[in-house]
Amino acid sequence: xxxxxxxxxTAGGRSSGSGRPPAWRGSTIxxxxxxPRYGERVIKVILVGAAWLSVAVTIGIVVSLLAxxxxxxxxxxxxxxxxxxxxxxxxxxxxxWDDKSWGVLPLVVATAIxxxxxxxxxxxxxxxxxxxxxxxxxxxxxxxxxxxxEVLAGIPTVVYGFLALTIFTPILANLVQFNTIHNMLxxxxxxxxxxxxxxxxxxxxxxxxxxxxxRQGSYALGANRMKTTLxxxxxxxxxxxxxxxxxxxSRAVGETMIVTIAAGSRAQLTFDPREGAQTMTGFIAQIxxxxxxxxxxxxxxxxxxxxxxxxxxxxxxxxxxxLVRKYRQVY
Amino acid sequence: xxxxxxxxANPLTGGRRRDGIASAVFAGLLWLCLALIxxxxxxxxxxxxxxxxxxxxxNLITKQPSKIRPETAGVQSALLGTLWVGGITALIAMPLxxxxxxxxEEYANPAKWWNRAIELNIQNLAAVPAxxxxxxxxxxxxxxxxxxxxxxxxGGVALALLILxxxxxTTREALRSVPREIRDGSLALGATQWQTTWRQVLPxxxxxxxxxxxxxxSRAIGEAAPLILVGATTFVTFNPDGVLxxxxxxxxxxxxxxxxxxxxxxxLAYAAILLLIVVLLAMxxxxxxxxxxxxxxx
Numbered sequence: 001x002x003x004x005x006x007x008x009x010t011a012g013g014r015s016s017g018s019g020r021p022p023a024w025r026g027s028t029i030x031x032x033x034x035x036p037r038y039g040e041r042v043i044k045v046i047l048v049g050a051a052w053l054s055v056a057v058t059i060g061i062v063v064s065l066l067a068x069x070x071x072x073x074x075x076x077x078x079x080x081x082x083x084x085x086x087x088x089x090x091x092x093x094x095x096x097w098d099d100k101s102w103g104v105l106p107l108v109v110a111t112a113i114x115x116x117x118x119x120x121x122x123x124x125x126x127x128x129x130x131x132x133x134x135x136x137x138x139x140x141x142x143x144x145x146x147x148x149x150e151v152l153a154g155i156p157t158v159v160y161g162f163l164a165l166t167i168f169t170p171i172l173a174n175l176v177q178f179n180t181i182h183n184m185l186x187x188x189x190x191x192x193x194x195x196x197x198x199x200x201x202x203x204x205x206x207x208x209x210x211x212x213x214x215r216q217g218s219y220a221l222g223a224n225r226m227k228t229t230l231x232x233x234x235x236x237x238x239x240x241x242x243x244x245x246x247x248x249x250s251r252a253v254g255e256t257m258i259v260t261i262a263a264g265s266r267a268q269l270t271f272d273p274r275e276g277a278q279t280m281t282g283f284i285a286q287i288x289x290x291x292x293x294x295x296x297x298x299x300x301x302x303x304x305x306x307x308x309x310x311x312x313x314x315x316x317x318x319x320x321x322x323l324v325r326k327y328r329q330v331y
Numbered sequence: 332x333x334x335x336x337x338x339x340a341n342p343l344t345g346g347r348r349r350d351g352i353a354s355a356v357f358a359g360l361l362w363l364c365l366a367l368i369x370x371x372x373x374x375x376x377x378x379x380x381x382x383x384x385x386x387x388x389x390n391l392i393t394k395q396p397s398k399i400r401p402e403t404a405g406v407q408s409a410l411l412g413t414l415w416v417g418g419i420t421a422l423i424a425m426p427l428x429x430x431x432x433x434x435x436e437e438y439a440n441p442a443k444w445w446n447r448a449i450e451l452n453i454q455n456l457a458a459v460p461a462x463x464x465x466x467x468x469x470x471x472x473x474x475x476x477x478x479x480x481x482x483x484x485x486g487g488v489a490l491a492l493l494i495l496x497x498x499x500x501t502t503r504e505a506l507r508s509v510p511r512e513i514r515d516g517s518l519a520l521g522a523t524q525w526q527t528t529w530r531q532v533l534p535x536x537x538x539x540x541x542x543x544x545x546x547x548x549s550r551a552i553g554e555a556a557p558l559i560l561v562g563a564t565t566f567v568t569f570n571p572d573g574v575l576x577x578x579x580x581x582x583x584x585x586x587x588x589x590x591x592x593x594x595x596x597x598x599l600a601y602a603a604i605l606l607l608i609v610v611l612l613a614m615x616x617x618x619x620x621x622x623x624x625x626x627x628x629x
């Protein structure tokens with residue numbers, strides 16, 4: 001592109017005339033002459049507008065979260081919100097602030113526990129699948145396995161949640177003693193399988209990006225396929241693999257339907273995965289689908305929890321993007 | 332002499348055998364991972380088919396939801412709501428997403444900081460939780476400045492914002508895979524930049540764009556979280572008749588059936604899940620087929 005453009009410009013000549021044969025007598029045409037081309041400009045403005053819309057969406061998210069959150073914090077102290085261990089926002093008189101505890105810790109702890117369970121499933125399975133697809137699988141096997149992962153990624157989360165509640169919780173109840181039908185173990189495991197495609201496909205991308213020469217060098221030194229994979233390819237792709245896992249964490253933290261359906265709606269501070277406990281997203285969904293009158297304390301708390309969720313996922317995503325950039329620069 | 336050779340030979344063969352065993356175990360573990368994933372998927376699909384097929388009859392698509400007679404109730408309003416919301420989502424997200432991708436890939440100068448900022452922003456938006464888009468739409472469209480209430484349009488906007496970054500990213504990848512020479516040839520023949528983009532680059536990228544858009548749409552159609560915030564959980568027993576009509580969608584209808592634990596409601600929910608999965612898998616299959624059939628390696 002750059003070469004053709006610069007050629008066109010020198011050919012246009014801009015009346016410098018140096019390239020013209022001296023015998024030329026006829027009228028000259030200015031090849032550098034340009035039409036204003038308003039249509040092109042209009043189109044460019046439209047395209048730029050579409051691109052800036054994404055920035056507008058981000059600003060919109062921040063604004064829509066900020067105003068109600070500020071109202072929330074005029075009534076509730078930031079310390080009491082972040083470090084309080086009791087969340088009773090849905091109880092008592094709907095329009096009174098003072099008879100409730102607004103400690104978000106139970107929701108945060110429940111989110112963390114479900115996320116850890118999900119990662120305990122998604123990281124080994126996802127990385128195993130990624131290593132197999134990138135280093136071991138033949139082209140024919142890949143053609144079968146990739147669609148399997150795509151189907152897994154394409155199943156709606158509400159379906160995962162429904163199955164976690166009606167199928168997997170009863171199955172797990174044979175092995176573990178649950179007190180109620182709601183628990184954190186079953187949605188955590190199911191969510192892990194939901195995240196497997198994310199970890200697997202990003203991890204595979206990272207490992208496929210490792211140059212073939214590194215593998216050939218390793219084989220030439222006598223290493224077998226396992227040693228090459230574990231000691232050469234895996235370390236070389238490590239930052240990309242970490243980025244895949246980090247993105248998996250972000251998906252687990254933000255996942256709503258599975259935990260809303262299968263983890264219950266009781267906000268309690270517990271570290272026992274056999275108990276049901278409400279997560280941050282579960283609280284947002286419960287308040288939104290129930291009756292939260294506009295202007296009531298619990299309505300404002302929805303935005304405060306949403307703002308916390310947005311801030312947490314934003315930090316995780318930025319970390320993941322930075323890691324991906326880092327590994328792209330290596331080769 | 333012989334003992335010396337033996338002692339020298341033994342560690343070698345022993346080492347090799349240990350290596351071989353470790354390799355086999357490692358490969359076996361990898362296989363186990365994939366087997367577990369496949370077993371989980373097929374178990375889920377089998378459960379859905381087995382439980383859903385019993386109620387998969389004409390009532391499902393011709394009758395409205397009912398809280399009294401789940402045995403003969405259907406999900407017609409939810410099915411039509413899904414079509415309406417999906418249509419609006421596609422109408423908003425696809426032109427905007429493709430336009431933004433064309434700007435970033437064909438027009439923007441990547442050295443400028445504002446273009447890099449847009450890129451970083453889009454990457455971030457792609458990983459923002461779906462509920463957050465629900466809060467955004469609730470604050471701006473349902474209430475707030477626009478205040479159109481919990482209607483089809485609001486649901487469409489929420490899902491369009493959700494899949495916009497996905498469409499931008501996949502479209503950019505499709506545009507990037509069109510070789511530079513095609514653009515150069517077109518520009519050299521005197522075409523303007525837009526003529527080059529519209530007549531050469533975009534047609535060449537259509538398979539990739541279509542694949543990405545179909546996958547993004549299938550994600551939108553299966554999504555329930557943002558719609559819960561923009562009022563799709565109302566009990567609706569009539570079909571939507573316009574963009575300002577109240578609505579519900581299939582995933583939200585399934586969510587509504589969760590607290591109803593009578594067996595007949597569960598059967599209805601499984602039938603609705605089967606219907607949803609069939610639609611989504613069909614869309615996925617079309618996307619995969621498109622990719623395998625038309626995507627050229629330049």
